[in-house]
Amino acid sequence: MAASQENTLIGLCDEAIDNNKKTRSTFYTSKIGGEPDKLPAVCLMCPSCSLCKSPLIHVVQVYCPLDTSPYHRTINVFACTNTDCHGKCDGWKVLRSQCLESDVKSSTEAAGAQQVSAVQEAPMFSTDWCDDADDWGVEEECGETWTTSQTQTLQTTSMSATKAAPDVSSQLQSLSISTVEEDSQPKGPAFKPFYISVVEESDFTRDTGMEHAQELLREYEQREGATMMELGDCGGGGEEKYEKAEARHGDAVFSGFMKKVSLCPEQVLRYYRNGSPLFISKPMLDLKQMVPPCSYCGSGRTFEFQLMPALVTLLCTSDDNSELAVEFGTVLVYTCHSSCWKSGSNSPMEEFAVVQPDPDQRLFK
Incomplete structure (x- = not known):
């Protein structure tokens, strides 16, 4: 999953990962669930929830090197399965790890x-x-x-030669x-692991079968009195214009989200570093107030990718008796704009996640 592109990249759930086979996942792998794969020389410990102190569960791993950087780069997202922590930013952790090819x-x-x-x-x-x-x-x-x-x-110990055959x-x-x-912490539960395959969002708009969908879109715009371009401005960037796109039913942001997702309802992840996120509801604060600067170098943070509602139903465990679950509308991941990394560092950098609950969870079940 490259970190620079002209179009938004869409992540789709692919086949299940079987780590019992010789072809195991590595830090090169973008995946759902499972356990995070550590990079060489980087100590990746299981983080805890800032609210309830429970161990967080690994949600996704995204391999996303930057074209202008010599570093391999992997981002791991963790979430708390405690229902009291759902929908709260402090119940999530984002860790960025990097290493050189050497x-x-x-x-x-x-x-x-x-x-x-x-x-x-x-x-x-x-x-x-x-x-x-x-x-x-x-x-x-x-x-x-x-x-x-x-x-x-x-490690093997040297064994002195002996004429007699040892037992x-x-x-x-x-x-x-x-x-x-x-690791002093016992191995905890994990979500079933799946590979993430990547396609360009533009592939869906070029599909010859989209003519009917475009016609429905035009009818919707005429009926609601808001254009797709206006609703698209609600997707992020530094200068959102929410008042400009108020649909008649009063929720233009959610409508824009749903129309965008309708191009590919199965998408579990949207990737567009330095691009605009797709909000599911109108943020309470603007981006500068929501997203703090990098705590390591002081640089501003930029949007990198977001988790989508279709991912919720995939986050389940192999244990039928387990009730682990994570509920959200969308999770926006922001990372250091300069992707700072100190050579020789053995600890991942913590980034920031903005969690928006689903205004109507029933639509995705």
């Missing part, structure tokens, strides 16, 4: 050297007791999957797994 290569080389060392030091008969005994879950691709044990390395117990003793940076 960090990726170093991590890959270190993992490769570690595997070679394990193979050289382990006795040849270590594969006799398990079909895949030499497969210890070390990632073949760059980036490790974020788990409860944040970084787990395979099975001595074989097992020659292998040991030591844990580094053990």
